[in-house]
Amino acid sequence: MHVLIIGAAGMIGRKLSGRLLADGKVAGRGISRLSLVDVVAPEAPAAAPCAVDTATADLSEPGTAERLVAERPALIFHLAGVVSGEAEQNFEKGYRVNLDGSRLLFEAIRLAGQAQPYKPRVVFTSSIAVFGAPFPEAIGDEFLQTPLTSYGTQKAITELLLSDYSRRGFLDGIGIRLPTICIRPGRPNLAASGFFSNILREPLAGQEAVLPVDESVRHWFASPRAAVGFLLHAAGLDLAEVGPRRNLNMPGLTATVGEEIEALRRVAGDRVAALIRREPDPAIVRIVDGWPRNFDTKRALALGFRAETAFDEIIRAHVEDELGGRIGG
Amino acid sequence: MHVLIIGAAGMIGRKLSGRLLADGKVAGRGISRLSLVDVVAPEAPAAAPCAVDTATADLSEPGTAERLVAERPALIFHLAGVVSGEAEQNFEKGYRVNLDGSRLLFEAIRLAGQAQPYKPRVVFTSSIAVFGAPFPEAIGDEFLQTPLTSYGTQKAITELLLSDYSRRGFLDGIGIRLPTICIRPGRPNLAASGFFSNILREPLAGQEAVLPVDESVRHWFASPRAAVGFLLHAAGLDLAEVGPRRNLNMPGLTATVGEEIEALRRVAGDRVAALIRREPDPAIVRIVDGWPRNFDTKRALALGFRAETAFDEIIRAHVEDELGGRIGG
Numbered sequence: 001m002h003v004l005i006i007g008a009a010g011m012i013g014r015k016l017s018g019r020l021l022a023d024g025k026v027a028g029r030g031i032s033r034l035s036l037v038d039v040v041a042p043e044a045p046a047a048a049p050c051a052v053d054t055a056t057a058d059l060s061e062p063g064t065a066e067r068l069v070a071e072r073p074a075l076i077f078h079l080a081g082v083v084s085g086e087a088e089q090n091f092e093k094g095y096r097v098n099l100d101g102s103r104l105l106f107e108a109i110r111l112a113g114q115a116q117p118y119k120p121r122v123v124f125t126s127s128i129a130v131f132g133a134p135f136p137e138a139i140g141d142e143f144l145q146t147p148l149t150s151y152g153t154q155k156a157i158t159e160l161l162l163s164d165y166s167r168r169g170f171l172d173g174i175g176i177r178l179p180t181i182c183i184r185p186g187r188p189n190l191a192a193s194g195f196f197s198n199i200l201r202e203p204l205a206g207q208e209a210v211l212p213v214d215e216s217v218r219h220w221f222a223s224p225r226a227a228v229g230f231l232l233h234a235a236g237l238d239l240a241e242v243g244p245r246r247n248l249n250m251p252g253l254t255a256t257v258g259e260e261i262e263a264l265r266r267v268a269g270d271r272v273a274a275l276i277r278r279e280p281d282p283a284i285v286r287i288v289d290g291w292p293r294n295f296d297t298k299r300a301l302a303l304g305f306r307a308e309t310a311f312d313e314i315i316r317a318h319v320e321d322e323l324g325g326r327i328g329g
Numbered sequence: 330m331h332v333l334i335i336g337a338a339g340m341i342g343r344k345l346s347g348r349l350l351a352d353g354k355v356a357g358r359g360i361s362r363l364s365l366v367d368v369v370a371p372e373a374p375a376a377a378p379c380a381v382d383t384a385t386a387d388l389s390e391p392g393t394a395e396r397l398v399a400e401r402p403a404l405i406f407h408l409a410g411v412v413s414g415e416a417e418q419n420f421e422k423g424y425r426v427n428l429d430g431s432r433l434l435f436e437a438i439r440l441a442g443q444a445q446p447y448k449p450r451v452v453f454t455s456s457i458a459v460f461g462a463p464f465p466e467a468i469g470d471e472f473l474q475t476p477l478t479s480y481g482t483q484k485a486i487t488e489l490l491l492s493d494y495s496r497r498g499f500l501d502g503i504g505i506r507l508p509t510i511c512i513r514p515g516r517p518n519l520a521a522s523g524f525f526s527n528i529l530r531e532p533l534a535g536q537e538a539v540l541p542v543d544e545s546v547r548h549w550f551a552s553p554r555a556a557v558g559f560l561l562h563a564a565g566l567d568l569a570e571v572g573p574r575r576n577l578n579m580p581g582l583t584a585t586v587g588e589e590i591e592a593l594r595r596v597a598g599d600r601v602a603a604l605i606r607r608e609p610d611p612a613i614v615r616i617v618d619g620w621p622r623n624f625d626t627k628r629a630l631a632l633g634f635r636a637e638t639a640f641d642e643i644i645r646a647h648v649e650d651e652l653g654g655r656i657g658g
Contacts, residue, residue, distance in 0.1 A: 091497065132573065136471075144473045146492065146574045153493040157486050163475065164482040168420065244461065245475045 001026070002033040004068060006059055006105070007079030009038035011184055012125065015228050016077060017045070024049045027075065027121070027236035037068060038080070059101035065108035072112065075235055078105060078124045083191040087151035088287070098154035106161055110170040122162065122173040123234045126247055128220055130156040130177060131292045138296040141249060148290035159247040166239075166246050174234045174242060179222040179252030179295075179307070182260075183318040192287045196221070199257070200264050200315060203275035206328045212281035215258035218293040222252040223314045225321065226307040233305055241303065251307040253314075254294040263311035267319070268327045330355070331362040333397060335388055335434070336408030338367035340513055341454065344557050345406060346374070353378045356404065356450070356565035366397060367409070388430035394437035401441065404564055407434060407453045412520040416480035417616070427483035435490055439499040451491065451502040452563045455576055457549055459485040459506060460621045467625040470578060477619035488576040495568075495575050503563045503571065508551040508581030508624075508636070511589075512647040521616045525550070528586070529593055529644060532604035535657045541610035544587035547622040551581040552643045554650065555636040562634055571632065580636040582643075583623040592640035596648070597656045 003020060007013045017036055020026055033051040036042035042054045057064045059080050080101060087094030102124070112118045129152035130145045145156040155177075162173040183204075184197040195212050196219060202209035222230075230250050239246070255263075265273040297305070308314050319325060332349060336342045346365055349355055362380040365371035371383045386393045388409050409430060416423030431453070441447045458481035459474040474485040484506075491502040512533075513526040524541050525548060531538035551559075559579050568575070584592075594602040626634070637643050648654060 142465075142473050144471050145489070147489070148496065148573060150493055150497070153489050156489050160474070160476070160482050160485050160489075164479055167477065168479070244477060 001029045001031055001075060002035070002071065002073040003031055003075045003077070004035040004037065004073035005077045005079065006037050006068065007077075007081065008036035008042040008054070009040045010079060011186060011224065012181070012227055012231070013038065013077075013079050014043070015224050016079070016231055017042070019228050019232065021045050021048050021050075021052070026232060035068075035071075035073060059105060060096045062104075065104040066111075068105070069108040069112045072118055072120070074120055076105075076120050076122045077231060077235070078102065078122055081125075081154075082151070083189055084127075084129055084149055084151035084287070085192045085194075087154060088149055088192070091150060094150050094154055098151065099157055102158040103161055106165045106171065110165065113170055119169065119172055121235060122171045123231055124158060124162050124173060124175040125231070126155045126159050126175040126177045127152065128177050128179060128249070128292045128295070130159065133290045135292055138294045139249065139292050140296045141299045149287065163244065163246045167244055172239055173246055174237065174239060175247035176230050176234050177247060177249050178227055178230070179220045179250055181224055181227050182221040182314060183223070183322075185224065185318070185322045192284055193219075193291075195284065196257070196260070199276050200260060201318065203264065203272045204268060204315075204319065204323060204327055206275075208275050208277055210279045211257065211276050212279060212284040213257060213288055214280070215261065216256055217288060218254060218256045219288075220252045220254055220292055220295055221311070221314065222250065222307040223317045225317050226252070230305055230307075237303060248300045248303070248305070249295050249297045251297045251300050251305050252295065253308055253311065255311050260311060263315055267312055267315045272327065330358045330360055330404060331364070331400065331402040332360055332404045332406070333364045333366065333402035334406045334408065335366050335397065336406075336410065337365035337371040337383070338369045339408060340515060340553065341510070341556055341560070342367065342406075342408050343372070344553050345408070345560055346371070348557050348561070350374050350377050350379075350381070355561060364397075364400075364402060388434060389425045391433075394433040395440075397434070398437040398441045401447055401449070403449055405434075405449050405451045406560060406564075407431065407451055410454075410483075411480070412518055413456075413458055413478055413480035413616070414521045414523075416483060417478055417521070420479060423479050423483055427480065428486055431487040432490055435494045435500065439494065442499055448498065448501055450564060451500045452560055453487060453491050453502060453504040454560070455484045455488050455504040455506045456481065457506050457508060457578065457621045457624070459488065462619045464621055467623045468578065468621050469625045470628045478616065492573065492575045496573055501568055502575050503566065503568060504576035505559050505563050506576060506578050507556055507559070508549045508579055510553055510556050511550045511643060512552070512651075514553065514647070514651045521613055522548075522620075524613065525586070525589070528605050529589060530647070532593065532601045533597055533644070533648065533652060533656055535604075537604050537606055539608045540586065540605050541608060541613040542586060542617055543609070543614075544590065545585055546617060547583060547585045548617075549581045549583055549621055549624055550640070550643065551579065551636040552646045554646050555581070558636075559634055566632060577629045577632070577634070578624050578626045580626045580629050580634050581624065582637055582640065584640050589640060592644055596641055596644045601656065
């Protein structure tokens with residue numbers, strides 16, 4: 001099977017391609033070819049059990065989607081996008097990349113299928129940013145999408161397109177609404193949710209980190225490991241079982257910033273936890289106030305999606321996967 | 330105040346412009362100018378208490394939206410669109426007109442506001458087709474949008490854009506999800522919901538009508554009079570009261586096709602009701618199966634929107650407004 005990852009150079013994209021190459025198969029089928037595409041050059045793996053090609057391309061530019069689809073990958077992971085903070089700062093770029101890019105991809109697939117039959121599985125990473133306050137105690141599978149950011153709006157629109165293109169038989173799509181991924185490895189990015197990771201990752205590496213919101217802020221989390229697990233599970237799922245509602249809240253765990261810090265203290269000690277500096281940022285506070293806090297993910301759990309159940313697990317996974325087991329830099 | 334109606338030649342557009350010219354004011358302000366635009370030439374009124382101009386233009390064509398917005402109407406009614414049956418038959422046309430047309434309008438407003446401050450009230454007619462089965466007993470204000478038609482998808486996407494453009498301060502938008510309008514006057518159109526009106530309108534005019542679904546089919550209705558009332562109310566509403574969730578289910582009444590026919594019998598007699606011919610159409614049955622049946626419109630009622638409460642009222646309004654009080658053609 002030919003697998004295409006769009007947004008392959010991002011954090012999730014890199015972990016997903018690493019996992020696919022390690023497994024050599026996905027959705028019960030062997031991988032014959034893996035295509036890695038992003039706006040920045042994706043890293044080519046040193047050794048691979050299958051053909052791997054990499055390309056630098058912007059999905060939102062005319063012609064890109066047609067080229068990507070021309071070789072008819074049977075499985076497409078669509079992870080590409082501008083993050084929440086950037087989409088809020090740059091209105092036009094957010095809509096161009098997150099909305100137009102996705103629509104161009106779906107259109108290219110539809111038009112390729114008119115020439116000769118083609119109906120790839122498309123796994124799209126959406127976000128819990130499709131929801132906007134006020135919220136019920138826990139957001140259920142039938143809660144409405146009223147995003148309070150342009151990013152959330154672009155994700156919600158892409159979800160609607162994914163469902164309609166699937167219903168019309170142009171592609172076989174599934175959208176997974178990722179919890180905030182924590183602990184994000186690497187450098188801070190422009191996502192307004194970055195601090196949820198920064199306050200753990202930086203202290204674990206012996207560095208100071210800034211906490212821009214109150215410790216009482218509650219949010220919804222899953223680890224990078226869990227996120228890759230969601231993507232692989234979505235790739236192999238029987239979508240007849242999923243029905244016409246193709247966008248699913250992924251499981252995760254709910255925790256306050258204070259609970260995050262307590263878990264950090266348990267796993268890494270007081271000295272590490274003391275590296276967090278409180279520095280309220282009204283812009284971040286305002287964005288985060290509109291975000292979901294807790295979910296009841298019955299559908300996803302019934303379909304076999306799994307995530308962590310305790311924050312200590314999330315921190316330990318990071319120490320194992322990113323720090324070679326060593327805390328403190 | 331300069332008022333623009335896009336989609337002015339449609340049934341609702343004609344009734345709305347007639348009412349605006351009769352009232353001479355809207356949202357508590359006098360109307361100085363009324364611009365009527367549609368893809369087919371809108372009828373110019375014989376006499377008007379203000380300047381009236383008409384134009385034939387396709388909103389989905391580049392440049393149209395900029396021209397319409399150039400004269401900075403303070404109130405825009407955006408009623409333009411391809412109906413459900415046509416959007417389902419012609420995928421590309423539906424997306425071009427219903428999605429791209431709306432987005433071009435919102436973008437033209439945003440860009441006009443960059444040159445000098447401009448933030449019109451935009452009243453957008455959405456539809457209960459944004460909802461898809463399975464439904465709760467009555468659809469509440471927090472039920473999710475999972476349309477089962479391309480038309481519903483296009484309306485749901487436009488709603489999301491309207492909310493985001495409003496949140497960003499580019500326009501002051503409100504979307505009203507119309508119930509199925511019944512009794513639609515005039516000729517049958519391509520809307521899959523047409524039969525709900527046909528089975529009343531045609532017999533009232535002494536003509537046979539075809540009923541393509543079972544009498545047990547339940548649906549959600551309001552009259553053309555009520556629809557115009559919603560639009561006028563939306564134009565004058567304090568949107569600070571509405572908050573960031575800018576798209577509202579409109580009040581209406583729930584009735585089965587059998588109850589429609591019973592009301593017809595009460596108002597017009599057995600001979601008229603006997604003009605309905607049963608002729609099941611599986612394509613229509615399949616579309617209608619995915620449609621909402623009943624609503625609980627707390628928010629709209631609290632905001633002062635009002636509709637009929639009995640089907641006999643709907644039929645009598647039609648006989649008064651369209652037939653000059655005469656039944657039987």
